[in-house]
Amino acid sequence: MAETLPLLTGSEVADWIRERIRVGRFVPGQRLVEVDIIRQTGTSRSKVREALQRLEGEGLVQIEEFRGASVKSTSLDEVRQIYRARVALEGICAADFARHGSAEQKASLRDLQAQLDRCVDERSPERFGRLNLEWHRLVVEGSGNRTIAELLKRLNVPIHRLLFESFYDEARLRRANADHQRMVALFLASDAEGAEAAMRDHIGDGFETLSKIESEFYR
Amino acid sequence: MAETLPLLTGSEVADWIRERIRVGRFVPGQRLVEVDIIRQTGTSRSKVREALQRLEGEGLVQIEEFRGASVKSTSLDEVRQIYRARVALEGICAADFARHGSAEQKASLRDLQAQLDRCVDERSPERFGRLNLEWHRLVVEGSGNRTIAELLKRLNVPIHRLLFESFYDEARLRRANADHQRMVALFLASDAEGAEAAMRDHIGDGFETLSKIESEFYR
C-alpha cells in the first residue's frame, strides 16, 4: 500500500493530485490537507502549496483563506457548459483533421476503430471507454492544434468518470460506435464539413445521455 | 511614478502581472525577476512566487529551474491556433446567444453597436478596439457559458495587443464593423445558424488580416 514515491518538482505533485482527482480518488468537495499530501507523496510543504496553487489556476480546486484547498465540485450546468465547449472545439478539430490530417494519422484512427468495433461485440464498456478517450485524443492531435488539445485536456478532467459511465448503457455504446465509424469514413474522405457536423452531433448526444443518468456526481 | 500600491494576496499579484503582460508592459521573452516585482508591488517574496506559479499554470509565463520566470512568447502558429479556438468557441457562443440571450442583452449589444458605428465615422481605431473587445465580451456573456468565457479570457491575453493593431487598417475596420452590424441583426432575429456562421467568418477574417501585418510580435 505504501505508494509513497519520492516525487520531485511542484508541477509533478500537481500532476499527481490532478490524476487522483481525474480517476475519482479525490472526490468533489474533499479537502486537500497539505500534511496528508506531504505524507502520501513524500515531498515538502512548499511543493505541495505550489501544486495546489497551480491547480487552482487550472480551476480544478478552490482555495479559501485559512481553510485550504478542496476539490471543486461540478454542477450539472457546468457539465453542460463543458460539453458545449467540447462541441465547439472538437468539432473544429474534426474539420481540421479531415482537411490536414496525414494519411498515417487517419490510418491509425481506422485501426483503433477496428479495436473499438471488437469491444462492442465483446461487451466490454470499460475498455471501450479507454479506447474512446484515445480515439478522441487522436482526432485532436491530428488536427495539429496543441492549444486546443491543452484546453480539452483540462476540460475533460472534471468529467473523466462521467465519460465512462455512459457506456454502461449498451444502446448508447452502440450509437457512439456507429458515430465513430461514420466519422472515420468522413475523415478518410477528407469531408471536413461532414466530419465537423458529425462530431458535434456525437458529442451533443453524449451530453443528452449523461444528463439522463442518475448520478451522485453533481452537487 | 511611485505606483507601489500595497497589494495583498498572491492572486492579486498574479492579476497585476497578467494585466501588465496584457497591455504590453511586460513583453514576450522578458524575464520576471522576483525582486523587481517585489519592489514594484510592495509585497513579499512568497506572494510573488505564488503569483508566478499561478501564471505558469495558466500558460502565460514559463519557469525554468534556477532561471526564474519569463513571459512566454507567442509564435505566429500559436496565434493561428488561438484564432482557431476562438472561431470555434465564439461561434458557439454566437449561436447560443442568438437562441437564449435575453432581450435586454441583445438591446445593449445594439446600443454598443451604435457607439461602434460612430467610431468608424470619427476614425478612432483605438476606441474602436476597446469597444470591439466589449462587443465580443457581451456576446460571450450573453451566451450564459461562463466556462467558455473563462477560456476565451485566457486565450485573449497573449494576443491582446494584436487585436488593436489590425484596426489601424481602415478597410479592415470598416469590414469588421459591417460584420458586427450584420451579426447584431441576426441576434435580434434569433438566427442561431446565421449568427454562428457570421461570427466564424468574422474571426477567421480577423486572423487573415493579422497574419499579413508585419509585426515584431512573433518570435
Next chain:
DNA sequence: GCTGACGATATTGTTGACAATATTGTTCGA
C-alpha cells in the same frame, strides 16, 4: 586578441520557525 578556468555576484530554490485563523473538544450553567 581569444579561450577557458576561476571567483564574485545575483537570482532562485528550500527549509523551518512562527503567526493567524479555523476546527474541535470541554466545561459549566440553565
Next chain:
DNA sequence: TCGAACAATATTGTCAACAATATCGTCAGC
C-alpha cells in the same frame, strides 16, 4: 439534555535565513 463560552488542537499563511545554481566579470595562458 442543550447551548454558549472558553481552551486545546489542527491547519494554513507569512516571513526570513540559508543552500543551490546561474550569470557575469576577471585574469592567466597561449
